[in-house]
Amino acid sequence: MLRVFRKQAQTAGLAPGSLVHIGEKKAEKVAITLIDYDETAVREKEIESIEECVPYRDTPTVTWINIDGLHEVDIIEKLGTHYNLHSLTMEDILHTGQRPKMEDMDEYIFLVLKMYSYDKEAERIWSEQISIILGAGFVLSFQEAEGDTFNAVRDRIRKAKGRIRRRGADYLVYALVDSIVDEYFLVLETFGEEIQTLERELTEDPRQETLHTIHNMKQEIVFLRKTVWPLREAINNLERAESKLVTDALTIFLRDLYDHIVQVIDVVETYQDVLTGMQDLYLSSVSNKMNEVMKVLTIFASIFIPLTFVAGIYGMNFEFMPELKWRWSYLVFWAFIVTGGGGMLVYFKRKKWL
Numbered sequence: 001m002l003r004v005f006r007k008q009a010q011t012a013g014l015a016p017g018s019l020v021h022i023g024e025k026k027a028e029k030v031a032i033t034l035i036d037y038d039e040t041a042v043r044e045k046e047i048e049s050i051e052e053c054v055p056y057r058d059t060p061t062v063t064w065i066n067i068d069g070l071h072e073v074d075i076i077e078k079l080g081t082h083y084n085l086h087s088l089t090m091e092d093i094l095h096t097g098q099r100p101k102m103e104d105m106d107e108y109i110f111l112v113l114k115m116y117s118y119d120k121e122a123e124r125i126w127s128e129q130i131s132i133i134l135g136a137g138f139v140l141s142f143q144e145a146e147g148d149t150f151n152a153v154r155d156r157i158r159k160a161k162g163r164i165r166r167r168g169a170d171y172l173v174y175a176l177v178d179s180i181v182d183e184y185f186l187v188l189e190t191f192g193e194e195i196q197t198l199e200r201e202l203t204e205d206p207r208q209e210t211l212h213t214i215h216n217m218k219q220e221i222v223f224l225r226k227t228v229w230p231l232r233e234a235i236n237n238l239e240r241a242e243s244k245l246v247t248d249a250l251t252i253f254l255r256d257l258y259d260h261i262v263q264v265i266d267v268v269e270t271y272q273d274v275l276t277g278m279q280d281l282y283l284s285s286v287s288n289k290m291n292e293v294m295k296v297l298t299i300f301a302s303i304f305i306p307l308t309f310v311a312g313i314y315g316m317n318f319e320f321m322p323e324l325k326w327r328w329s330y331l332v333f334w335a336f337i338v339t340g341g342g343g344m345l346v347y348f349k350r351k352k353w354l
Helices: 050-056 073-082 087-094 151-159 169-204 208-240 248-313 329-350
Strands: 031-037 042-047 062-068 101-104 109-119 124-134 138-143
Touching (some): 050 073, 073 087, 101 208, 109 169, 109 208, 124 169, 124 208, 208 248, 248 329
Parallel strands (some): 062 138
């Protein structure tokens, strides 16, 4: 859970809007791609310098610029300068510990989201911050690492599938966010399979490692919940935004996206309750096993304590003990031992304590 709170020591004492990358370096090299399209054509290219983006600033087409890697601050600063981004916006892009949010900056809309993937071996959810800028005819997206869920959106643009080529930049932003939310369902599906496997292990052979796994998964689901909840508010604010950048035709799609996020939250909360129940079940199971062990030990102690008492009495070395010189004393002692012990066993059996 410490990864929720990024170290802020690098920004201590700096003025607001100071551009410093906070987070892990997840890409070896910053990669910039540009897709410019309208209903009739698509132009796609790799960008070597930010200056190549300038001619696409005021074109009537839709321009999508994607940046993989945030560790080179100069690139973010140059792009922000060309597209008139506020310094606080660029600061939030570089600080990768942001919570999901939506900010209407009049000239553009700023969105922060989280992209997730689940590592089965590490039993951990990996997150990556995605920042999206919606402007007049352009979309800027910033990612921490290469590889994303946007390939399906790129294919739709290249092959003119659906309505994406006929719509504006706001629909492109919707498509990007929708692809991220769809990935949430895949992560939750994998997470659910892990929970089912853990449930079988819990009922068949609960071990100390089981409790450790439950604890780790519960931490992951709490982390997921903390970052998914604000996304609902962000999409709701985007739907209600009175901005010229968001058309009325997009409202119905945003409502559908909002419903998907609510479904994700419901699944996350269900998993959280299930894991809490599994944790309680494990502790109850361990407690019941301990009670069974203690019951068996108590039964044996109840049987042998009176027998030990008798053996201790007649094991004393007093001289004047008449039973010690009686001919049948040894046989009577064993008869008492067998009868007493057997009688208590029968009694415990009838009480169903054994």
